[in-house]
Amino acid sequence: MSDRHDFSVPTLGERKVPSPLGLSNKVDDDLADYTCDDDRIVFDATGASPGLFFERAGPRERIFFRSEDVTAGIVTCGGLCPGMNNVVRALVRRLWFGYGARRILGFRYGFLGMTHASREKPLPLDPDVIHGIHRQGGTMLGSSRGPQEASDMVDYLDEKGVNLVFAIGGDGTMRGAQALFEEVSRRGLEIGIVGVPKTIDNDIQFIEKTFGFDTAVAVATGAIDAARVEAIGASHGIGLVRLMGRHSGFIAASAAIASREVNLVLVPELSFDLHGERGILQYLRWRLETRGHAVVVVAEGAGQNHLQASSAKDLSGNVKLGDIGIFLRDTFTRELQELDVTVKYIDPSYMVRAAPANPSDAIFCGQLAEGAVHAAMAGKTGLVMGYWLGHFTHVPLKAVSRGRKVISLDGPFWRNALEATGQPMVLSAAPDATTVRG
Amino acid sequence: MSDRHDFSVPTLGERKVPSPLGLSNKVDDDLADYTCDDDRIVFDATGASPGLFFERAGPRERIFFRSEDVTAGIVTCGGLCPGMNNVVRALVRRLWFGYGARRILGFRYGFLGMTHASREKPLPLDPDVIHGIHRQGGTMLGSSRGPQEASDMVDYLDEKGVNLVFAIGGDGTMRGAQALFEEVSRRGLEIGIVGVPKTIDNDIQFIEKTFGFDTAVAVATGAIDAARVEAIGASHGIGLVRLMGRHSGFIAASAAIASREVNLVLVPELSFDLHGERGILQYLRWRLETRGHAVVVVAEGAGQNHLQASSAKDLSGNVKLGDIGIFLRDTFTRELQELDVTVKYIDPSYMVRAAPANPSDAIFCGQLAEGAVHAAMAGKTGLVMGYWLGHFTHVPLKAVSRGRKVISLDGPFWRNALEATGQPMVLSAAPDATTVRG
Amino acid sequence: MSDRHDFSVPTLGERKVPSPLGLSNKVDDDLADYTCDDDRIVFDATGASPGLFFERAGPRERIFFRSEDVTAGIVTCGGLCPGMNNVVRALVRRLWFGYGARRILGFRYGFLGMTHASREKPLPLDPDVIHGIHRQGGTMLGSSRGPQEASDMVDYLDEKGVNLVFAIGGDGTMRGAQALFEEVSRRGLEIGIVGVPKTIDNDIQFIEKTFGFDTAVAVATGAIDAARVEAIGASHGIGLVRLMGRHSGFIAASAAIASREVNLVLVPELSFDLHGERGILQYLRWRLETRGHAVVVVAEGAGQNHLQASSAKDLSGNVKLGDIGIFLRDTFTRELQELDVTVKYIDPSYMVRAAPANPSDAIFCGQLAEGAVHAAMAGKTGLVMGYWLGHFTHVPLKAVSRGRKVISLDGPFWRNALEATGQPMVLSAAPDATTVRG
């Protein structure tokens, strides 16, 4: 990373009003403090890039919006993720009880609900409507995938009088939010656009941790335990679990480390051969012969080069392009048949996504949402809430879409995965040449 | 049921020795009692069939085997089921601590481990070896499917000096145990054969409840909750869960009743149409249009007539014969596309099977295993442990293989399922004509 | 038990109307059936008492109340118990969707809410109000202890036009319901009184199992596991858990059997000495010296004779009369100090009571509530829902208050507890003389 990054976030304009929160602006008076606008968090914990910082999130002493002027809108987009309801609830409660906002709309089923094409009208939200939703997985607002026309959405927001939009979603949603921000700016409207990053894969750049990830790992670990039990239960049993992770293997690797019973974890960042001395089949043969069973975890985006190859080769159409779980199940069954393997395949994805937030994520969701409300009320816009070195930050929307966070195979996290699984560091004949990155 | 049933169980011969358990044979002395051989449990709780009884399980005052003569063998067969380890552990502890047996063998990987073809030698079992296994799902002995030659198994048992066999398994295993019993009888050997019924589907005749069922329903209910969350999270979302149940829908119906969030449950006992006024598609259309989402649970053995029909019709080979879950997922997606349905399909089967026994099953497994040991030590043979009207019983092996327990669509259990789901009582144009039973 | 019992239940009068449920009255037509009024369940599963039966619960073909005439009231009384919300929800839904009742009142905070002294008005209940409550422990209606004047309650019901009362509670509540029934009968009012038995201790006579018990045992088992971990974590550690059970030790004994890690379980039905060769201290000394740690479970009603003795002796007032948990903690610490014991004491009672119903209890609660609605709509009154030999029954209110269900120390359940704990069958010098029963 270099100093080419510009992490300052846009604002709607001059702060007009004092915050109604009644916090303190003195340190060490045992009263909760406002956050100064020039509070910042270093970009690099090692002390490199000393001039690069993120803006620190938190309530500002002077804010942009008067309570009575606020009409907020909340939208949840993309696949389900533990904690969406917690974020929605905390947004509503902070707006309502903290800032006195009384007009809050929940758009239904993603960005579609912010357009004229929506079948469903926005749902008015208040503390009663959201009562207890944090104990349920999913999102009470519903979700959907795919972008919508920014101009139609801005028309719609304008008609409804919405001047604060909270968009909860992944990188596609953040690109949509950036488009919204640009359209709003082009028209000169005073509508704040604040993103809350949601990616169960935890792969958004400049954001250390996203909500739902901790819960996802915990639920995935349970699925791995089932795979282990199945593997032990059969002679030469292999338990195979497919987990999320299109471009980054954080869930798969974290769950493998947590369970400490996985013998092989495959992630999109890692190049691996099937055959040959260093290939995974040879490793599994050794494992089955010496220990009698094996547990394998694979991220959905891993080994895509094998899928393309095999589907090109046999032209059968049976292998669904890109389904590495099914592919490995069939490959293990076929290639290890001399060992009489029994492969049990588990895909717990929906059960992982739909889980309610665990306590750790519940805390995190609340903090994120509260930070988003503080930023929005202060007139910050075009930003997404970040988390960096243990602190909540503001990240410009345009920064997060530049790339994805991936596992560094050189770094300590992947070393932990190797330590926990005992798998060989190198699983291909020529790792440098064939590495495929997401 | 009629009085043609003969529920008396065979014995190895005259009781030679007093039980070492030191129980009481007086009632109301506040000391635990032996069970009399003529204690019995009525067959029919309604008072019909007054002359028909099961033998009651429990420790006998005089027993057949001397502790020092016992060499016991334990085998676990078939698919995994919560509680297998609990049964193994309780068998070992009751033999060891209760009756003083010191030679106990665990055959590896099902009946195969009781043959000369086994790669693995039997594992000597004692209280240390089995320490803590009840907190793990699956079976520490491993399992496998399929019968083995009775004569080879009896040769093997004879060589090892085994005179007590505990076979934990489903109806196939009970047929294998019956074959063992017959071969042992034919040769005039003093080897007791005692079955512990294991069927996660809870479909063994004359046995009210089998171990693992309660846990299975609980875990399945969690999967249904994920399906509900996914259904709510999408506009016109359908959450579809496939559960076990080849011939009987007890798990599917019980989980649907427990969750109270299922709108349609399909079991093998129920005939249903896809199309037409009374077909399930029409019902789902109504549900989606009025409530916005639907949760559907299907037992794996349900609707097989539709699968045969469709596979015969399109000859594509893509539809894997018998996979009703995939079939319904594709059917809903295709036939309800005018409603823009989103179908999320969950198959939690391995996670259900591999779960550790919950406390209720832990109690039940212990009681079953203890009853099995008491029966075996008393010289009872050719029997399987039963549970009837809340009491543990002995059931002749040859009785349980005569048929399967299925849900009566006329009875109160299915009525509860209808009450809990709100689904129509009739889902086909001519229910009487097309009913398919397992 | 003898034939002096009369298990027939009162009725409000002649059945006036056909049931709106639309069930079948033919067997084997694959349509759910009405239950005949003369369906019955034998009292004695062993075949003794052949002339003694319970009436079987279920929907009747002809019923007493017209939908439009029904005003139902629901009240929850006594201590919390898992599943209360499930029962309330199922009552409302069966009344509403099954029988078309539209006036349903929830009385607040127990019988108090059915009197003129109540601060809170009854809460109108419908399917929206009760949405999702089954996923929460406790009771949304609130509860309280203690009886209220029957005449005041009947006045109040009469004023509100309530003609069906569902009282969910324990033996005190059932006595209150019986008083209500008698007052209603005295006045000649057409008000049905139906009880749903709630006792976390599972100690109501003629009722095999009550709701919440299964969940309570499961949660209690978790507390025992913590006690085991604490016991192992210290040199000569004792983990001591106090569980519910004033008069009957079913929860304590069941949880001990389920956990299979308890070395001593003390229940109200069992007499035990502290000191002497057969006393529990001597047994614990042996256990600590040979195994290094011990896990003890005690029901709150156990060993009351020791408490009276000690409080009489030292007159300090420090020992709170009747708290056997604190007493044993202090006794173990003092009397086993030569072994440097460390005693860790856990009382999980509120966490047990407040748990949401597990899936098994969720099923049971639904069935109980549905049976209660069917009985009430049919004009049955003065009854409590029962469960016997696996079937739902009607039990006259006046029968259940005659005594309490206790553990028979002679029977198989207690024998299972002895098998699971390994504790001596006799723990006092002269068991016959000193047995104290609740």
Place this chain on the structure above:
Amino acid sequence: MSDRHDFSVPTLGERKVPSPLGLSNKVDDDLADYTCDDDRIVFDATGASPGLFFERAGPRERIFFRSEDVTAGIVTCGGLCPGMNNVVRALVRRLWFGYGARRILGFRYGFLGMTHASREKPLPLDPDVIHGIHRQGGTMLGSSRGPQEASDMVDYLDEKGVNLVFAIGGDGTMRGAQALFEEVSRRGLEIGIVGVPKTIDNDIQFIEKTFGFDTAVAVATGAIDAARVEAIGASHGIGLVRLMGRHSGFIAASAAIASREVNLVLVPELSFDLHGERGILQYLRWRLETRGHAVVVVAEGAGQNHLQASSAKDLSGNVKLGDIGIFLRDTFTRELQELDVTVKYIDPSYMVRAAPANPSDAIFCGQLAEGAVHAAMAGKTGLVMGYWLGHFTHVPLKAVSRGRKVISLDGPFWRNALEATGQPMVLSAAPDATTVRG
């Protein structure tokens, strides 16, 4: 914080041997890297204190010990904490599989097991002995409190030939480890002393997060949910939960934030009045009158000034000094009796401590233990493993005992607690004057 801190850690001497781990020393070659000795993590994430750093943990390319020379000893001290077994297991596996060490001793029951007074000999540890312990709470080695003579311990270590000590424990243990380190240094022995910080209260300075905390918060949140259910279940019900936290309220505040159902959380860092306009009784009165129930969480170290006052006043001896939970229970019951309050008091401490590590803690424990082994093998000594800004660090033992980490009432974490509970920021008449800090 200022630059007076010296965070460099001692070493045993010159690195003699290459690491057997076979990692890479090139960046970006997709092979896991060694950590350089001059890798460092900034002390201050805001960019202040630019010259202050921690040493970064990780495997070094050259190390101090040859595998065949290593005799490692592991000791667990103090109260139980989730994850102790995970740490023990990961230490053993990293030593065994990573560095080839074959002599590993587990000292029994804390520092006592490292002395000649120990009743128990050290337990030889290998991968089989520790199999599966990570799924159990507590510590398989046992624990105890209190220091032992450093000279006796060093004699004992010397006799056993131990040259690597891993001490898992809290601040007392770290002081003991520092004493050990000093005695070892004084004698000029080549014995490495490495601490793994264990404090369920998460209150060790310079260490952002300690293992077990995440699990503790999760279990505590469950207890709060029970308190909420009890509070709702009674008219004017108060659910009161006491949690750990002698000097710092991190568990109490975190659990309150996670549950989002707590109305008042009291921590040691916060001064509060009972009576008066701003006192907690007045706040609870308002809450009960407007909402009908309240949930209160108190850390065990909170409000100690009230306990001293009241015990001084009434001289009865009944109030056990320092038990704020009992005190508040009695105070609420007495002072709010005009509202007919019902107080339900839950102390889940042992159930929190004894829980097995959740997946998040399982990951963390493994990483900590692996870092500790890398440090020890590299000849680092007199250090405790730290975690700072998301990275694992080495912290000198002598630094961590200088003080305790407490909640800043001015900071964002406590602001989150106020946002989540809605409690007033000020709960005493003169907050500045009476603040009591741990």
